[in-house]
Amino acid sequence: MTNKQQSKPSREQSIRRAYKAIEQMQLGEREAEVKLALKALLVIRGALNPAVIDETIYYKVAKYIRASNAETLSALVDDVLRNVSPEFISHFALGDPVQDVYAEESAPKARTLLQEEIIPLVILMKKVYQKYIEPEEATEEEQAEEEASHA
Amino acid sequence: MNEFDFGPISRTVDASTGKGDAINLASLSVHEALTALLAGNNRDEFIAWLWHDLFKPLFWWPQKNKWFHYPNNKPNDPLSVEAHWSSVTGIPSGLVKTHHYRDNRAFTYGESETVNNEFDQVAIGKDARFVQLSFLAEPATHTALLRAVIADAFMEVVTRVVADSIEKELATRSPTFKRVRYVFDFRRVALSNPPENLEIASLANQYTLHVTAGELVVRHLMPLSRPDLDGHHVEVVIDFTAEPPTGERFGEGIISLVELLTVYQDSRTILMGIPQFLQVDIGQIEQQVKNAAEQRLRDLDIRTLASINELKKQSTTQGRVDWAALPLRQHGQDIDLLAHMFAEQVEIRLIDRGQLTQKVKDAKGKSFDIRLLNEIVSHPIALLAGKPRHCRFCNTAFESALPPVEAKVGNYFTDIEYIGFGGDICPMCRVYVLNSHKSRTASEKVKGVTGDRKAYRGALALITPSSHFTYVEGQCKLIEQPPLDVGGRFANPLQRATVTLQEYGLFNMISRRVIARMWAQIDDAIKPLPLPYMGAILLTQNEAAQIRTLFDCLETLFDQAELVAYPFKVTVQPAVELAFEMPVNDLKEHHTKHTYLKTSPTIVSVDPDSKFTLLVDNGLQLEVSRKFFEDRRRMNELLEGIKGQKRQHNWLLAVLQGIDPVTATAEAFYDYDAPLLQAEKVFWDMQLDAASLAEQWQRYEKVRGEVSRIAARYPMLIEFFAKPRR
Numbered sequence: 001m002t003n004k005q006q007s008k009p010s011r012e013q014s015i016r017r018a019y020k021a022i023e024q025m026q027l028g029e030r031e032a033e034v035k036l037a038l039k040a041l042l043v044i045r046g047a048l049n050p051a052v053i054d055e056t057i058y059y060k061v062a063k064y065i066r067a068s069n070a071e072t073l074s075a076l077v078d079d080v081l082r083n084v085s086p087e088f089i090s091h092f093a094l095g096d097p098v099q100d101v102y103a104e105e106s107a108p109k110a111r112t113l114l115q116e117e118i119i120p121l122v123i124l125m126k127k128v129y130q131k132y133i134e135p136e137e138a139t140e141e142e143q144a145e146e147e148a149s150h151a
Numbered sequence: 152m153n154e155f156d157f158g159p160i161s162r163t164v165d166a167s168t169g170k171g172d173a174i175n176l177a178s179l180s181v182h183e184a185l186t187a188l189l190a191g192n193n194r195d196e197f198i199a200w201l202w203h204d205l206f207k208p209l210f211w212w213p214q215k216n217k218w219f220h221y222p223n224n225k226p227n228d229p230l231s232v233e234a235h236w237s238s239v240t241g242i243p244s245g246l247v248k249t250h251h252y253r254d255n256r257a258f259t260y261g262e263s264e265t266v267n268n269e270f271d272q273v274a275i276g277k278d279a280r281f282v283q284l285s286f287l288a289e290p291a292t293h294t295a296l297l298r299a300v301i302a303d304a305f306m307e308v309v310t311r312v313v314a315d316s317i318e319k320e321l322a323t324r325s326p327t328f329k330r331v332r333y334v335f336d337f338r339r340v341a342l343s344n345p346p347e348n349l350e351i352a353s354l355a356n357q358y359t360l361h362v363t364a365g366e367l368v369v370r371h372l373m374p375l376s377r378p379d380l381d382g383h384h385v386e387v388v389i390d391f392t393a394e395p396p397t398g399e400r401f402g403e404g405i406i407s408l409v410e411l412l413t414v415y416q417d418s419r420t421i422l423m424g425i426p427q428f429l430q431v432d433i434g435q436i437e438q439q440v441k442n443a444a445e446q447r448l449r450d451l452d453i454r455t456l457a458s459i460n461e462l463k464k465q466s467t468t469q470g471r472v473d474w475a476a477l478p479l480r481q482h483g484q485d486i487d488l489l490a491h492m493f494a495e496q497v498e499i500r501l502i503d504r505g506q507l508t509q510k511v512k513d514a515k516g517k518s519f520d521i522r523l524l525n526e527i528v529s530h531p532i533a534l535l536a537g538k539p540r541h542c543r544f545c546n547t548a549f550e551s552a553l554p555p556v557e558a559k560v561g562n563y564f565t566d567i568e569y570i571g572f573g574g575d576i577c578p579m580c581r582v583y584v585l586n587s588h589k590s591r592t593a594s595e596k597v598k599g600v601t602g603d604r605k606a607y608r609g610a611l612a613l614i615t616p617s618s619h620f621t622y623v624e625g626q627c628k629l630i631e632q633p634p635l636d637v638g639g640r641f642a643n644p645l646q647r648a649t650v651t652l653q654e655y656g657l658f659n660m661i662s663r664r665v666i667a668r669m670w671a672q673i674d675d676a677i678k679p680l681p682l683p684y685m686g687a688i689l690l691t692q693n694e695a696a697q698i699r700t701l702f703d704c705l706e707t708l709f710d711q712a713e714l715v716a717y718p719f720k721v722t723v724q725p726a727v728e729l730a731f732e733m734p735v736n737d738l739k740e741h742h743t744k745h746t747y748l749k750t751s752p753t754i755v756s757v758d759p760d761s762k763f764t765l766l767v768d769n770g771l772q773l774e775v776s777r778k779f780f781e782d783r784r785r786m787n788e789l790l791e792g793i794k795g796q797k798r799q800h801n802w803l804l805a806v807l808q809g810i811d812p813v814t815a816t817a818e819a820f821y822d823y824d825a826p827l828l829q830a831e832k833v834f835w836d837m838q839l840d841a842a843s844l845a846e847q848w849q850r851y852e853k854v855r856g857e858v859s860r861i862a863a864r865y866p867m868l869i870e871f872f873a874k875p876r877r
Contacts (some may be wrong), residue, residue, distance in 0.1 A: 021844075025844065025845040025848070026845050026849075027848050027849065028848070028849045028852050029852070030852070034848065055824075055825055055828070056824055056825050058827050058828075059817075059825055059826060059827040059828075062817075062827060066190065079602060095450055115812065116811075117811050117812040117813075117815045117855075118814070119811070119813050119816075119830055120811060120813040120814065120835070120848075120851050122827060122853075123813065123831045124844060124847065124848055124851075125829065126831070127844050127847070128844060132846065135681050
């Protein structure tokens with residue numbers, strides 16, 4: 001094992017890896033809108049201020065997405081971020097997904113999909129995030145939940 | 152899979168008959184017992200018929216059209232054991248060997264005149280004797296219960312009468328017995344080519360007959376080639392007592408007397424064979440049937456006695472009738488509606504030997520007598536012809552001493568689209584009208600019997616055997632060519648199966664076993680069927696919970712039924728008749744509804760592709776098929792991780808509203824701080840876990856589509872999972 005392999009990738013690198021993974025996913029009939037919805041969620045999750053993250057963060061994101069009246073996908077992302085994490089943190093690596101959110105034709109469908117099937121999309125996003133960006137996040141959240149359920 | 156094995160076949164039909172090469176599906180045990188019952192003219196003939204084809208299981212076919220099978224007394228013949236076994240069974244030697252003789256046959260009646268008619272589902276033996284029950288009523292659910300109770304009583308009474316006469320006949324000389332146990336031992340053999348007489352004699356010598364503990368035991372050796380069948384053992388017990396069939400007895404391989412006697416059964420008529428030596432008193436049988444039906448109806452809490460005032464209330468024209476002048480059948484102060492039914496809508500008749508036959512000519516111009524089954528089973532329809540009155544409820548033409556009326560249904564009935572306007576009421580439907588939920592009589596109240604009457608309204612489950620069977624010719628598989636088939640009878644699969652009176656009996660037996668398997672699945676598995684002689688399940692609103700359980704057992708009707716009749720295995724489709732209505736949600740008031748008027752009995756083939764519609768909750772027609780049960784099972788799998796009835800209920804409610812199953816899981820855990828985490832743990836990870844994230848999503852889409860399809864197809868599905876709250 002080399003030193004390079006041992007060192008933890010930077011957050012920027014991780015976000016890029018996650019974005020690439022989403023791009024390469026084969027997601028069936030609704031692939032375009034699912035991918036774009038995931039990218040939108042990646043933008044939201046990637047920009048969240050660590051101060052607001054707890055075990056309920058994904059559920060909060062889901063709730064705000066569902067409740068949003070935003071008419072476009074980009075407005076939806078903006079709306080959710082302002083509500084969940086007004087002091088969000090920008091990353092260069094989020095540039096590509098943000099661009100897709102603004103530019104892609106499937107944006108209206110992705111917005112509808114996000115509002116109708118947000119829970120499965122958020123779960124998938126969470127798994128992407130855990131796999132490529134914050135592997136330890138799962139453990140922390142699930143431990144918290146586990147403790148809560150035994151309280 | 153429903154598999155039935157009553158032993159090897161007993162008969163093939165040669166192409167020279169003009170009917171093509173064919174087999175009969177009835178087994179040797181069924182054939183011999185039925186021949187004894189229908190052709191035996193006395194004790195000796197009865198016993199002789201029980202083993203007349205003793206050596207058929209050898210399947211010794213020296214030529215393609217010769218099946219050497221009957222015991223004889225010829226010197227040096229491998230089957231020369233007739234004298235010995237005649238002595239053992241106490242019958243004259245020489246009787247059995249003549250059973251195929253055209254001249255000098257020692258039997259009074261032959262097989263072809265009693266059980267082996269050659270006319271596919273067209274005719275029944277002209278010299279056989281039958282008792283026929285006919286209902287002069289169009290099939291309808293609200294009379295199905297009454298008809299079933301009367302049919303069961305009829306079958307019980309005839310069975311008891313026949314069992315009694317057999318016992319007396321067999322008791323005239325020793326040995327005597329009440330059962331016959333046919334044993335078939337399959338053994339792999341190595342024979343010379345061609346087989347030598349000594350080898351065949353060695354096999355035949357292993358056949359035994361003996362009477363022990365009231366049972367005639369006939370042991371057959373079945374030589375075979377296939378190693379996997381070596382050691383296979385089949386036992387069929389024919390019980391000549393009047394004991395009713397039960398699931399337990401089916402499990403022991405017992406065929407009860409009532410099964411053998413039942414030749415034909417549908418919603419209008421039942422045809423039962425009776426022995427030649429039975430002295431029949433139809434009047435006495437009818438009275439016994441009425442008494443038995445009366446008792447059973449009383450046990451069910453169904454009234455058949457009505458006061459004049461109650462009858463008057465059934466009509467709107469009461470003032471125009473002089474009730475005192477009517478020839479009504481009374482029981483004390485009351486009118487006996489059951490007596491009116493028996494007098495006006497039920498007929499029991501004897502069809503004696505030679506009766507109802509007609510002369511026909513064959514292709515060569517030779518004249519002979521046949522007895523058409525169709526004419527016999529359509530007798531109830533013929534009886535209806537010319538009847539002047541028509542029932543508003545069941546559309547039956549009838550005649551009755553009860554006065555013509557403008558029929559009223561009752562104050563609670565608003566769904567008049569299910570019945571005719573105006574008109575009259577036949578006696579059977581009067582019983583239905585009489586048994587409203589508010590029909591407790593003063594005498595019942597005095598005896599402390601209170602509360603609504605629930606036996607003739609609301610839920611109903613009636614499942615009866617039906618004679619409308621089919622079989623799939625293309626799926627008649629030859630298990631093997633028997634080793635003694637030197638002549639090549641079974642070298643190629645035979646073209647078809649012919650259906651005689653015996654096959655009607657056989658399919659009735661199979662239907663009964665299918666119904667008994669359903670009954671065995673519900674809680675009271677050890678109890679006999681509610682209508683045991685008829686082989687039927689009857690549950691009313693009083694057993695609404697059991698009806699709900701029984702519904703789950705209907706999946707048995709979608710199993711494939713296979714009949715093993717060595718050397719063949721055949722896919723068969725026996726049938727059952729079904730009248731079914733169940734409450735799922737409508738629990739408190741269900742017994743006040745006229746659900747019986749809104750359903751029709753339906754005949755269902757036991758087959759994976761069958762489907763039928765059932766009325767649920769007095770309102771919804773639910774299509775039931777194998778798919779329904781598969782889908783319900785699938786929903787159960789999806790619900791596996793969602794513990795608790797309330798959460799499951801919420802999940803189902805959500806998916807029925809069109810929400811995807813993962814979101815539905817989160818909603819089912821709405822009281823958690825992090826319901827999303829629950830959705831992930833108990834649904835996503837359990838149901839959709841896959842190697843890659845993309846595959847997980849694809850699996851999600853598949854399950855989502857699956858759930859959406861199931862929810863759209865079965866909007867009532869939720870009720871089959873969660874306990875209704877009403």
